[in-house]
Structures are given as structure tokens and as C-alpha cells.
Amino acid sequence: MGKKRVCIVGSGNWGSAIAKIIGKNVRDRSELFEETVMMYMYEELVDGRKLTEIVNTEHENVKYLPGIKLPDNIVAVPDVVEASKDADILVFVIPHQFVKTTCRSMAGKIKKDAVAVSLIKGFDQTPEVGIQLISTVIHDMLNIDCAVLMGANLAHEVAEEQFCETTIGAATEEEGNLIKEVFETPYFRCSVVTDAQTVEMCGALKNVVAIGAGIVDGLKMGDNTKAAVIRLGLMEMVAFGEMFIPGCTRETFFESCGVADLVATCHGGRNRTLGEAVVQSEKTLKELEKEILHGQSFQGPLVAREIYSMLEQKKLTERFPLFTAIHQICKREMDPRAFIECLRNHPEHL
Amino acid sequence: MGKKRVCIVGSGNWGSAIAKIIGKNVRDRSELFEETVMMYMYEELVDGRKLTEIVNTEHENVKYLPGIKLPDNIVAVPDVVEASKDADILVFVIPHQFVKTTCRSMAGKIKKDAVAVSLIKGFDQTPEVGIQLISTVIHDMLNIDCAVLMGANLAHEVAEEQFCETTIGAATEEEGNLIKEVFETPYFRCSVVTDAQTVEMCGALKNVVAIGAGIVDGLKMGDNTKAAVIRLGLMEMVAFGEMFIPGCTRETFFESCGVADLVATCHGGRNRTLGEAVVQSEKTLKELEKEILHGQSFQGPLVAREIYSMLEQKKLTERFPLFTAIHQICKREMDPRAFIECLRNHPEHL
Numbered sequence: 039m040g041k042k043r044v045c046i047v048g049s050g051n052w053g054s055a056i057a058k059i060i061g062k063n064v065r066d067r068s069e070l071f072e073e074t075v076m077m078y079m080y081e082e083l084v085d086g087r088k089l090t091e092i093v094n095t096e097h098e099n100v101k102y103l104p105g106i107k108l109p110d111n112i113v114a115v116p117d118v119v120e121a122s123k124d125a126d127i128l129v130f131v132i133p134h135q136f137v138k139t140t141c142r143s144m145a146g147k148i149k150k151d152a153v154a155v156s157l158i159k160g161f162d163q164t165p166e167v168g169i170q171l172i173s174t175v176i177h178d179m180l181n182i183d184c185a186v187l188m189g190a191n192l193a194h195e196v197a198e199e200q201f202c203e204t205t206i207g208a209a210t211e212e213e214g215n216l217i218k219e220v221f222e223t224p225y226f227r228c229s230v231v232t233d234a235q236t237v238e239m240c241g242a243l244k245n246v247v248a249i250g251a252g253i254v255d256g257l258k259m260g261d262n263t264k265a266a267v268i269r270l271g272l273m274e275m276v277a278f279g280e281m282f283i284p285g286c287t288r289e290t291f292f293e294s295c296g297v298a299d300l301v302a303t304c305h306g307g308r309n310r311t312l313g314e315a316v317v318q319s320e321k322t323l324k325e326l327e328k329e330i331l332h333g334q335s336f337q338g339p340l341v342a343r344e345i346y347s348m349l350e351q352k353k354l355t356e357r358f359p360l361f362t363a364i365h366q367i368c369k370r371e372m373d374p375r376a377f378i379e380c381l382r383n384h385p386e387h388l
Numbered sequence: 389m390g391k392k393r394v395c396i397v398g399s400g401n402w403g404s405a406i407a408k409i410i411g412k413n414v415r416d417r418s419e420l421f422e423e424t425v426m427m428y429m430y431e432e433l434v435d436g437r438k439l440t441e442i443v444n445t446e447h448e449n450v451k452y453l454p455g456i457k458l459p460d461n462i463v464a465v466p467d468v469v470e471a472s473k474d475a476d477i478l479v480f481v482i483p484h485q486f487v488k489t490t491c492r493s494m495a496g497k498i499k500k501d502a503v504a505v506s507l508i509k510g511f512d513q514t515p516e517v518g519i520q521l522i523s524t525v526i527h528d529m530l531n532i533d534c535a536v537l538m539g540a541n542l543a544h545e546v547a548e549e550q551f552c553e554t555t556i557g558a559a560t561e562e563e564g565n566l567i568k569e570v571f572e573t574p575y576f577r578c579s580v581v582t583d584a585q586t587v588e589m590c591g592a593l594k595n596v597v598a599i600g601a602g603i604v605d606g607l608k609m610g611d612n613t614k615a616a617v618i619r620l621g622l623m624e625m626v627a628f629g630e631m632f633i634p635g636c637t638r639e640t641f642f643e644s645c646g647v648a649d650l651v652a653t654c655h656g657g658r659n660r661t662l663g664e665a666v667v668q669s670e671k672t673l674k675e676l677e678k679e680i681l682h683g684q685s686f687q688g689p690l691v692a693r694e695i696y697s698m699l700e701q702k703k704l705t706e707r708f709p710l711f712t713a714i715h716q717i718c719k720r721e722m723d724p725r726a727f728i729e730c731l732r733n734h735p736e737h738l
């Protein structure tokens with residue numbers, strides 16, 4: 039078995055933080071990996087200079103992760119085909135709305151036995167297919183296995199080497215263990231599970247629950263109520279997984295991708311902020327996005343909307359009162375002050 | 389089956405909050421319960437008046453739960469034998485250090501087929517027996533079944549009727565469902581499980597984990613690290629339950645007594661405060677107790693100490709690095725700055 043070549047597809051905040059880890063690991067584990075790691079970077083100009091050139095000379099992503107040095111074996115490449123064509127392990131860490139166009143460029147031009155790892159949180163959504171996991175999109179478009187890596191991992195904390203955990207979901211333990219060699223460090227601890235779809239689903243659904251936690255904060259209710267909302271949200275995530283994901287096990291929710299990421303997201307993060315803002319003002323979601331995210335979209339409401347249409351179609355909204363209420367509150371079809379009323383007769387209490 | 393008579397053994401902050409619920413429930417469910425509820429209250433003087441007399445005329449526990457009216461069918465009684473002798477359901481809600489003396493007074497003087505419910509968090513600890521569940525002490529001393537009720541339930545939030553959840557652990561579903569009739573309201577939602585010992589154990593061990601969460605706060609580490617510590621703490625709680633509690637199931641940790649109470653305690657609560665203080669000063673535990681709790685004891689370090697001696701005896705400290713480190717930090721045998729080092733090679737990551 040020859041040495042594996044790793045390519046990072048993406049170079050934003052999280053992509054750069056993970057590049058710092060990967061660059062060091064492939065050097066430390068030179069019996070397993072080729073030293074040079076290509077990093078696909080969408081080209082842009084910073085003060086008149088190309089960002090790839092800055093990264094390749096100063097070894098710092100001055101735009102998306104300023105102040106953090108990247109190892110000098112990370113090579114920024116502005117062409118995704120050039121960056122990925124010889125890679126054995128493709129680490130996807132681009133915004134989810136660019137996955138399809140990126141895969142379209144790569145299709146047919148990568149190694150047939152390459153393996154992908156998606157670090158992208160969220161679902162893909164089309165009117166035709168509805169919700170699809172990002173790993174499914176990558177798998178279907180590139181015809182290769184796609185594992186996932188998700189956990190309570192804020193990019194800047196990882197870049198500062200603060201201790202945290204993450205979960206790798208892979209088709210087999212063997213594949214998972216190889217991927218672990220790419221990512222694990224003393225401050226970034228990886229657990230491997232084979233229930234990959236549940237790992238990925240947790241990364242999307244937690245953002246819906248976090249809106250609920252934010253609503254509780256906005257209503258100035260106490261720690262008990264917030265804990266109840268987080269727990270009921272977790273139980274709806276479990277029920278959703280058990281209904282819609284083949285092979286979903288409850289064990290996976292005990293991993294970092296489950297309870298840990300949920301707890302972190304419900305106490306920090308932008309979807310919690312959104313929930314709070316929805317109570318404190320009468321503004322629409324669009325207005326709040328303009329105000330808080332400068333026009334970007336919140337993940338939680340998108341996921342809530344897709345989940346809702348799926349549950350409605352299957353006549354399951356009563357089984358998921360928290361998900362349902364959060365969707366209706368985000369659409370301003372329900373007063374956030376009515377949120378708790380929807381939880382009093384939760385199926386979990388019967 | 390005749391109507392059941394409920395007695396509340398205890399009348400502090402939590403006892404009074406739960407009395408408000410019980411008084412209303414027995415009236416609303418008069419087909420099941422006798423209207424009058426005796427509440428054993430340790431007699432003390434408040435501005436020269438007996439506290440029982442104040443409660444029985446003004447229907448307010450002015451000392452321990454001021455500002456909250458109690459239903460007038462709650463009758464405070466200063467003699468525990470008098471209060472409990474005719475009861476079918478005995479709700480224990482006294483500080484854990486008074487359980488044995490109270491049971492000693494009651495033994496042989498209560499109904500033979502009475503059922504107890506303990507709302508008391510913590511373990512009983514003696515040099516001879518080591519750790520014992522409070523429910524076991526009550527069961528052994530009174531020779532009756534003892535169920536438990538535990539969850540993310542801060543007394544003042546419950547008294548203010550803020551929505552929350554709790555978990556009832558009972559020997560049988562039937563017993564659990566009867567107890568649920570005593571406690572459930574639209575703002576206090578009860579789930580019943582038969583894994584009662586795990587429910588009770590969670591109520592004690594979460595306080596150890598909360599010290600760890602406080603240490604992370606004291607060290608000014610981020611949300612990722614805190615989430616990792618909470619999750620690793622949860623996994624040690626699970627491992628401890630699976631090793632030492634017959635019939636312990638992982639499902640129970642998804643209940644309010646498990647993940648919800650843990651999350652609430654790790655974000656509020658006095659044991660979290662202790663963890664933070666241990667980092668920020670060089671003071672001993674005794675000094676911090678004097679300063680923060682006016683001489684009362686923190687629960688977490690007591691539990692951590694007993695757990696530690698049990699694990700050490702069984703040569704299991706390496707399987708529980710978080711519990712072990714927290715004990716050593718509380719004893720000032722370890723620098724709290726070394727806490728995270730102990731978690732880097734946690735058995736959960738292997």
C-alpha cells in the first residue's frame with residue numbers, strides 16, 4: 039500500500055483550521071501520508087494580491103483565519119481539478135451551497151478509489167429530491183465513499199488548539215481509522231463510528247434545536263426550561279433518526295456529534311442568537327439575516343422548513359412538536375411566546 | 389382501593405415548592421387522594437413566631453420559599469411521627485444528612501404498605517458501608533419501597549411555574565404512574581422509568597461533572613472544551629452505572645434526570661461555581677465552603693471522594709480519568725490547570 043495523498047477542498051475559516059492539523063499530521067505520520075497537501079482555494083484578491091499567493095508565501099490565510107500560521111506543506115491551488123486529481127483522501131470543507139458545482143468540476147477527474155470526508159454541516163435541498171445528506175450528494179456525483187467528521191468544533195477554538203472532541207462516521211472501521219490518522223491530535227480527539235448518516239444528521243438538526251434554546255433565552259425563562267427544551271430536541275433528533283436513517287443507533291447520540299455539539303450550539307452559535315432575536319423583535323427572518331448575518335442564511339430555519347414539509351407529508355408533525363413549532367415560529371406563523379405551550383403534551387411525556 | 393393519603397417529610401425550599409404542586413394535585417384528583425396533606429416541618433422561630441404556625445395561618449413558608457402561596461390543604465406539623473403515621477405515600481425532601489435520624493423516628497410507626505418517594509439528591513456515606521443510595525437507606529430503615537424523583541428542577545423556577553421536566557424512578561410502572569399523579573402538572577412534566585437506581589445515581593454524579601465544567605470556565609477555555617468535558621463526564625456516569633448498578637440502561641441517561649439535569653447543573657449551580665473558584669484562587673475546599681456556602685458542604689467533592697475510594701479499591705481509576713482528576717483537584721493534590729491533560733487519552737477515545 040503506497041502513501042496516501044490528502045487534498046483539502048475548501049479553505050475558509052474551518053478549512054484553514056483543519057489544514058493546520060492535517061499539514062502537521064501528514065508530516066508526523068510520513069509512513070502513511072505524502073507530505074504535500076493541496077488545498078483548493080477559490081481565488082480572490084486581498085489588497086490587490088492573490089489569496090493563494092499570500093497563503094503559499096506567508097503561510098497564513100489572512101482573510102479567513104488571520105493570526106494562525108499554517109504548515110508550509112499546505113499548498114493553496116486555485117483550480118479544484120488540479121488540486122484533487124491525484125488525491126487518495128478528499129476533505130470537503132466548502133460552504134454547502136457550492137458542493138454541487140464543485141463536484142461537477144471534479145467528476146471523472148479524480149482517482150477511482152479515492153475516499154471523501156465531508157466536514158460540511160447542513161443538508162442539500164432541492165425542490166425535486168427534498169432533503170439530501172451532503173455525503174450522499176458527494177457520493178452520487180463522484181462515485182466514491184464519503185465519510186463525515188462532525189462535533190463541537192468551533193473553528194477558531196480548534197485553531198487555538200483548545201481541547202475538543204469530534205466524531206468520524208465512516209462506512210467501515212478500517213476506513214474510519216485511516217481518516218482518524220489524518221485528523222487526530224492531542225487537542226482534537228476523534229471517535230470512529232460506522233453510523234455515518236446519523237453523525238451527519240445530528241450536524242444539521244442541532245441547529246433547529248438551538249433556535250428553540252434561543253427562544254427560551256429570549257423569553258427569559260430559566261435553566262430548567264432550557265434544559266427541558268434541549269432534551270426534548272435531542273429526543274426528536276433521536277426519533278427522526280430512528281424513523282428515517284437505516285441503521286441509526288442511539289449510541290451515536292452520545293458521541294461528540296450528538297449531545298456535545300448540541301449543548302455547545304444551544305449555548306453559543308448563531309442559531310441560538312436567532313431564536314433570541316425572534317422573541318425580542320417583530321422582524322422577519324430575512325430582516326434578521328440582513329441584520330445579524332449581513333445577508334447570509336441561518337442554517338436552522340432552512341433545515342426546519344425541509345423537516346417540516348417531510349413530516350407534514352407523512353402526517354408526523356404531532357410526533358415532532360418542537361421541530362414543528364420552531365418552523366412555524368421562524369415563518370412568523372406562530373408567536374414565539376406560544377412555544378412552550380407546544381411542548382406541554384410532548385409524546386416523550388406519555 | 390381507598391383514597392391515598394400523602395405526607396411530605398421536609399419543608400425547605402424544594403419541599404415547599406413541591407408542596408405547592410402536591411396540595412393542588414390531591415384536590416384536583418380527589419378520586420385518588422385524601423385532601424389534607426401533612427407536611428413535616430422542623431420547628432423553628434421566625435421573628436418570635438413558630439414557622440409551622442405561620443405556614444398554617446398565612447400559607448407561606450416565609451423562611452425558605454418567601455413570596456409563594458401554598459394551598460391551604462397543606463398542614464405543617466412539627467412532629468414527624470404525627471405527620472407520617474397515616475400516610476400511604478411519603479415524599480422525602482429533607483437534607484440528606486438528616487435522613488437517618490428522621491427514619492429512625494418513623495420506623496415501626498408508619499403504615500406497612502406505604503410507599504416512599506425520595507427527592508433527595510446525593511449519596512449517604514459512612515466509613516463502614518461506603519456509598520449508599522438514599523433510597524436504599526430509606527428502604528432498609530422503614531422496610532417499604534422507595535421510588536425517586538429527580539430532574540433539572542431548581543426549586544424557585546418550579547415554584548414560579550416555569551416549564552420543566554422530571555424523571556420518576558419506581559420499582560414498577562404501576563407504582564410510578566401512581567406517583568406521577570401526585571406530581572405532574574402542565575408545567576412539571578414527569579416521565580416514569582423502572583431503572584430507579586440509575587435515576588438516583590445521576591442526581592449525585594452530575595455534581596462531580598459540574599465541578600469539571602466550572603474548571604473549564606475558570607480556565608477561560610471555550611465552548612468546545614466545555615462540551616467535551618460535559619460529554620466525557622456523561623460517559624463516565626454511564627460507565628459507572630453499567631459497572632455498579634444492576635439493570636442500568638443507557639436509555640435512562642436520555643431522561644431529564646440524565647442529560648437535562650447534567651446540562652443545567654454544568655451551566656448553573658453551586659458545584660460549577662466551586663470548579664471556577666478552585667481555578668481562580670488557591671483556597672482550600674473548606675475555605676471556599678465558608679466563603680461561598682457560609683460553611684455548608686458542596687455535594688460534588690463529597691461524592692467525588694467516595695467514588696474515588698471505590699474506584700481506587702477496584703483499580704479502576706484509569707477508566708474514570710475525569711472523576712479521578714476532579715477528586716484530586718478538590719483535595720488540592722492536583723493543579724486544576726492539569727485537568728485537561730488527564731482527558732487527552734480518555735478511554736472513550738480508544
